[in-house]
Amino acid sequence: MTRNDRTTDDGSRRQALLEVLRDSDAPLGVTELAGRLGVHPNTVRFHLDALVTQGLVDRRLEKPSGRGRPRTVHTPRPGMDRGGQRQYQLLAKILLGQLSTGPDAGAAAEDAGRNWGGYLVEPVPPTHQPGAAEATQRLSALMTDLGFAPEPDSEAAERIRLRHCPFLELAEEFTSTLCPLHLGLMQGALSEIRAPITATSLEPFAEPDACIVKLSPTRAPAQITDPTGIPGEAR
Incomplete structure (x- = not known):
């Protein structure tokens, strides 16, 4: 795979992640996103980190509902998609x-x-x-x-x-x-x-x-x- 092919593939995966988050009525964690996209959780984490850095996704900890660590969830940041075509x-x-x-x-x-x-x-x-x-x-x-x-x-x-x-x-x-x-x-x-x-x-x-x-x-x-x-x- 060439560098350009990899960049295109990364962009497609991140766009797919954004679409899943936007279609969801509730914040989603890594495991849920991995299941809906059919990819490994580590792949989801990698692309989520990039989307958070780009300001397209918000990451937060849910309030704990019982024992165990609070869950990290993600939501799309409100606003237009900054990854679209420019003219x-x-x-x-x-x-x-x-x-x-x-x-x-x-x-x-x-x-x-x-x-x-x-x-x-x-x-x-x-x-x-x-x-x-x-x-x-x-x-x-x-x-x-x-x-x-x-x-x-x-x-x-x-x-x-x-x-x-x-x-x-x-x-x-x-x-x-x-x-x-x-x-x-x-x-x-x-x-x-x-x-x-x-x-x-x-x-x-x-x-x-x-x-x-x-x-x-x-x-x-x-x-x-x-x-x-x-x-x-x-x-």
């Missing part, structure tokens, strides 16, 4: 589709991204001013955590290649909305850490295996006056 991609499609129909959808998506970028990035101490290299590194760390697999562009230091999109199917369908959201996310992150650079553009699918992010300075170098009275760049 988050459908939800994302619905929300992106609705956003795409609004006026200036790209700008709205970019604003939303900026808000979340500032929230998601690791903060810096208030007395610390990161340089461009550190800011790029912090941005890359955030994008790595989010699954974008960033890497410096070998041809230009001010560019980052995003080699993976965790929302690829959605990005292909909603490029004009989702990609501005990602750009705004990077802008918000860099703004939050007071970086001297920002993300000025995101070119989706610029290469067969990557999107390209362009980074630019947010301000010109400060000017100073040297002892001769001639203005010059700060050193």
Whole structure:
């Protein structure tokens, strides 16, 4: 039996246990469950432990009705089954589709991204001013955590290649909305850490295996006056 087969079998056994518990009018012990399912009590104990850990089953001791140890019984925890199928991609499609129909959808998506970028990035101490290299590194760390697999562009230091999109199917369908959201996310992150650079553009699918992010300075170098009275760049 492969690992996937075993996982499927475990899931089927646990679902069967839940169904028996839900159909029962009274709490059930291990022996009763084993008899109804036709399996060994140790198998029932193993799967019950997992269901209790997952928060799907409650375990308690019954009040003793005579001599002997109190009986351990189990009941299904009230609430929806958390082991069912998820449809988050459908939800994302619905929300992106609705956003795409609004006026200036790209700008709205970019604003939303900026808000979340500032929230998601690791903060810096208030007395610390990161340089461009550190800011790029912090941005890359955030994008790595989010699954974008960033890497410096070998041809230009001010560019980052995003080699993976965790929302690829959605990005292909909603490029004009989702990609501005990602750009705004990077802008918000860099703004939050007071970086001297920002993300000025995101070119989706610029290469067969990557999107390209362009980074630019947010301000010109400060000017100073040297002892001769001639203005010059700060050193």
